[in-house]
Amino acid sequence: MSxxxxxxxxxxxxxxxxxxxxxxxxxxFKTKKVSLGTEYYWTTANGLEIAFIEKQNIKQDxxxxxxxxxxxxxxxLKFQQFVANQFIGILDPTDFAEGRKAILLDxxxxxxxxxxx
Numbered sequence: 045m046s047x048x049x050x051x052x053x054x055x056x057x058x059x060x061x062x063x064x065x066x067x068x069x070x071x072x073f074k075t076k077k078v079s080l081g082t083e084y085y086w087t088t089a090n091g092l093e094i095a096f097i098e099k100q101n102i103k104q105d106x107x108x109x110x111x112x113x114x115x116x117x118x119x120x121l122k123f124q125q126f127v128a129n130q131f132i133g134i135l136d137p138t139d140f141a142e143g144r145k146a147i148l149l150d151x152x153x154x155x156x157x158x159x160x161x
Contacts, residue, residue: 051093053084059098061151066096068126069114069158089114111147112154115161119144122158 056062063073063085071094073085078097086095116122119137123146127133134155135147144160 049092051095053095053097055097055099055102056152057098057100057102058151059085059096062096064129065126065131065148065150065156066094068129068131069116069122069156110154111157112150113157113159116158117161119146119158119160123148 066087067073071087071089073087073096075083075085077083082097084095084097086093088094123133123137126148131151132149133146134149135145137144137146137160146158148156148158150156
């Protein structure tokens with residue numbers, strides 16, 4: 045049996061800042077209305093739908109239980125763009141055996157790994 049991840053929907057109470065963060069990666073979001081007047085913001089990256097939905101008063105853990113990872117071109121420039129846009133970098137671009145990577149925090153505290161690709 046083969047399983048393919050088709051989509052991921054992430055709730056946030058900081059929708060504008062979260063969208064701004066992921067738009068810095070180069071993602072462009074579309075808006076879709078769902079039941080009860082709610083909107084969610086979605087994009088597709090390599091066949092995977094990534095969506096964010098706003099939920100007020102979310103109890104946020106100190107550290108979210110997952111990390112997202114994206115391939116980017118010119119990791120050093122991309123990392124500097126995030127820092128210049130007031131986002132937090134927790135690992136500067138560094139060479140590892142599996143490639144050059146950096147880690148940022150999105151506005152909800154999720155670790156977001158960017159990998160040179």
